[in-house]
Amino acid sequence: AAAPDPLDFLAVDAELSDTERDVRDAVRDFSHRELLPNVADWFEAGTIPDPRGLAKAFGDLGVLGMHLEGYGCGGSSAVAYGLACRELEAVDSGLRSFVSVQGSLAMAAIHKFGSEEHKNEWLPKMAAGEAIGCFGLTEPDSGSDPGSMRTRARKEGSDWILNGTKMWITNGSVADVAVVWAATEDGIRGFVVPTDTPGFSANVIHKKLSLRASITSELVLEEVRLPADALTPESKGLGSPLSCLNEARYGIVWGAAGAARACYEAALDYSKTREQFGQAIGGFQLTQRKLADMVVDVNHANMAALRIGRLKDEGNCHHNHVSFGKFANVAAAQRVARTARGIHGANGITLEYPVMRHMVNLETVATYEGTEEIHALSIGQSVTGISAFR
Ligand code: TGC
Ligand code: FAD
Numbered sequence: 001a002a003a004p005d006p007l008d009f010l011a012v013d014a015e016l017s018d019t020e021r022d023v024r025d026a027v028r029d030f031s032h033r034e035l036l037p038n039v040a041d042w043f044e045a046g047t048i049p050d051p052r053g054l055a056k057a058f059g060d061l062g063v064l065g066m067h068l069e070g071y072g073c074g075g076s077s078a079v080a081y082g083l084a085c086r087e088l089e090a091v092d093s094g095l096r097s098f099v100s101v102q103g104s105l106a107m108a109a110i111h112k113f114g115s116e117e118h119k120n121e122w123l124p125k126m127a128a129g130e131a132i133g134c135f136g137l138t139e140p141d142s143g144s145d146p147g148s149m150r151t152r153a154r155k156e157g158s159d160w161i162l163n164g165t166k167m168w169i170t171n172g173s174v175a176d177v178a179v180v181w182a183a184t185e186d187g188i189r190g191f192v193v194p195t196d197t198p199g200f201s202a203n204v205i206h207k208k209l210s211l212r213a214s215i216t217s218e219l220v221l222e223e224v225r226l227p228a229d230a231l232t233p234e235s236k237g238l239g240s241p242l243s244c245l246n247e248a249r250y251g252i253v254w255g256a257a258g259a260a261r262a263c264y265e266a267a268l269d270y271s272k273t274r275e276q277f278g279q280a281i282g283g284f285q286l287t288q289r290k291l292a293d294m295v296v297d298v299n300h301a302n303m304a305a306l307r308i309g310r311l312k313d314e315g316n317c318h319h320n321h322v323s324f325g326k327f328a329n330v331a332a333a334q335r336v337a338r339t340a341r342g343i344h345g346a347n348g349i350t351l352e353y354p355v356m357r358h359m360v361n362l363e364t365v366a367t368y369e370g371t372e373e374i375h376a377l378s379i380g381q382s383v384t385g386i387s388a389f390r
Helices: 018-045 050-061 078-089 094-113 116-127 241-273 284-316 319-343 343-349 355-367 372-384
Strands: 134-136 152-156 159-170 179-185 187-194 201-202 215-224
Touching: 018 050, 018 078, 018 094, 018 355, 050 094, 078 094, 078 134, 078 241, 078 284, 094 116, 094 134, 094 159, 094 179, 094 187, 094 241, 116 372, 134 215, 159 179, 159 187, 179 355, 187 215, 187 241, 241 284, 241 319, 241 355, 284 319, 319 343, 319 355, 319 372, 343 355
Parallel strands: 134 179, 152 179
Antiparallel strands: 152 159, 159 215, 179 187, 201 215
């Protein structure tokens, strides 16, 4: 047998179909050409300078809502979509987030719960990157427990009036459309809110130390009057937004594997070229132990992502499978990023190398889409049958 490839030790990618490999390569090429040369500057600036241009480029690449069927969307397999997320997050978690929020949250919510009119109006232009969407679930006092939300939608004649504040909303201040979750007399429902509706405003959140190549905003809804048909007719209770989260969390399962791989590859490269005490630091036993730990984490993460992706394509993926992947892969990526940062010594704290950027991004990735604790509790509930959330 051939010796293992240091960059794909367990040959996980050998399990991919030709179509899946084509998607992987196309997204990897695009990312290396268009994103990697710029991402450190965007991160340093604390923003994405041209979000509309980036949305259009992602639309042309075909990754926005690529796993959704119809309405101008790609209709790809779950594994192909996961590979796209992996290759994007190998560059930066904020860039995968851009694609996740558009395709897996805003578009998926409209696709699952919207009317035919919502789908026809929004999905084709969102898939093309001509319109940007955001997804407003979290509030200042309601994060892990979204069922406690205070945003309210009340009926006035046939209109809906929305009041409330959403917090930490990716792309909120650059979005054309917000999917806003609000409590009604009939439970939590989703609303399709064009962001130019009077009473809707968005404020950029500054001073982030993580996910800096991403725009994060507060949404304020003050007596926002919407026509009756702004309600997504198929949404029903908290399970509706949670089912969208499963889609985005699935992308994170793959994305975290990409961030881990990028950090491992940077550390491997550095350990072979950086010399101290007259030899490459990769020749020290302590460094080799770190590389071995990283290889294991990266390959475990890729295997878990592929297995969960195959389950999803077979129609056998339960949301607790996704919790397993998010819990395991984000923690693995955090271990790899931290170790890789150490291997880079002083260089590791700069934006000249990707490792600390990934390391601090992963602090966000461990928090959003269900914190590490929330996914631990989901797995715990799944295996014991006992809920420990409250
Ligand atoms: P609970 O009573 O357990 O559940 C309410 C209903 O929902 C069902 N359900 C799910 N359905 C689909 N998918 C899931 N993952 C589901 N989890 C639960 C459940 O069966 C029930 O249905 P029914 O028919 O019986 O009513 O609800 P709970 O209030 O106890 O909360 C459960 C908990 C804590 C797991 C949930 O609220 C949770 O996941 N909290 C974390 C919140 C979160 O992840 N927010 C993310 C916001 S979006 C974001 O962060 C975007 S980041 C950008 C990016 O993605 O890149
Ligand atoms: P809290 O829920 O207050 O949690 C604080 C701590 O308490 C955590 O460690 C948590 O694990 C722990 N905790 C909570 N409950 C329990 C429990 N039952 N048992 C044990 N420990 C518990 N949201 C959106 O809706 N849309 C977006 O686009 C979006 N984008 C985001 C982008 C960024 C950069 C960030 C940082 C967040 C984003 N979020 C978004 C919000 C994100 O989903 C929330 O931050 C996350 O759900 C956690 O909520 P919280 O921050 O209020 O923390």
